[in-house]
Amino acid sequence: MAPAAPAETTFTVYKSIKSHQFLVSLLVEFLGVLLFSFLGSTVTDPQLGPWVNGLALAVMIYMAANISGGHLNPAVTMSTLLCGFYPVLHAVLYIALQILGGIFGSLLAAGLMPGTKTGMGAKGPGCFNGGAAGLNNSQLFGWECIMTFTLISAVYACGIAKPGHGSFTPLVVGLTLTACAGTGAKWTGAALNPARVIGPTAVFGCGKKVWWIYVLAQLLAAVLACAVFAFVSGWGPLSPLKAINDYGMNMHEAIKMWVTGTPPPRFRENREDNMEDVAARLEKEAEPAAKA
Missing domain, CATH: 1.20.1080.10 (Glycerol uptake facilitator protein.)
Structure with a gap:
């Protein structure tokens, strides 16, 4: 299940x-x-x-x-x-x-x-x-x-x-x-x-x-x-605008991810990761820097 x-x-x-x-x-x-x-x-x-x-x-x-x-x-x-x-x-x-x-x-x-x-x-x-x-x-x-x-x-x-x-x-x-x-x-x-x-x-x-x-x-x-x-509340994690501005993707990566739902390989830790997983990890990694 x-x-x-x-x-x-x-x-x-x-x-x-x-x-x-x-x-x-x-x-x-x-x-x-x-x-x-x-x-x-x-x-x-x-x-x-x-x-x-x-x-x-x-x-x-x-x-x-x-x-x-x-x-x-x-x-x-x-x-x-x-x-x-x-x-x-x-x-x-x-x-x-x-x-x-x-x-x-x-x-x-x-x-x-x-x-x-x-x-x-x-x-x-x-x-x-x-x-x-x-x-x-x-x-x-x-x-x-x-x-x-x-x-x-x-x-x-x-x-x-x-x-x-x-x-x-x-x-x-x-x-x-x-x-x-x-x-x-x-x-x-x-x-x-x-x-x-x-x-x-x-x-x-x-x-x-x-x-x-x-x-x-x-x-x-x-x-x-x-x-x-x-x-x-902001754009969703698959939005090309958010991908380019917040995650540092290039235009080709952002559009391809929006179409397929699959993040670029350089952002994934495993093949099963979707952009929700990647976004959560990036936000968590950014927390210490923001607090500093």
Whole structure:
């Protein structure tokens, strides 16, 4: 069994892209999004929707955290990539499997819900069709951006910042989704996750005119959440800016490390070291000099 991830760095867990554990993490992200999408989209009582979605997300993150980091959301993965907490290659594969998970979650809903079939249009379970009557595209974009920003900010504050909130992190993130859905579901459906939008669009053919608005708003939120966290707490250890300015890497080394997640050989004590290990060691070595 893989060792447990440090509680304060849950969302930054990654292993070599060639390792068996990374393949397992891809499977976990796929299954996590599939189950989250299925459970969240098949709620029949609108009053329970925010709670079911929030609890489902919390449970899935608890299940996935020590294996894949529990991203379960392309916007979360993209944000951690931009901020230097996750490698490019790993993130691209994560996002692909998350989107596939959303699609298969919708297929499962189509197969198990009576009266539901693929291609049925706007009445398909989990469809995001543009929100409330009278809501224009700018308002739709604004709602989704703000809610997704709030969700990703909770991820940063609880699951990435040090010290984090340990085993409470998945619960806090789930409750954040509940809070956002409780206010925003009336207006947009409260997707907050590109995989949750693309899945039903691909399976049921719904929201064809607005799906891209949801996704662009969520991706902008990912960029903004990264920018705020970087301003408040600094860039992640894989960030080329941090690697060059703080660790003395050259541009080629910094970019290659950001893409692959593997520090240059001259910084590693063994082949298993990732940049989190290297950064911790460099910071520890710098402490005596700082005190002097």
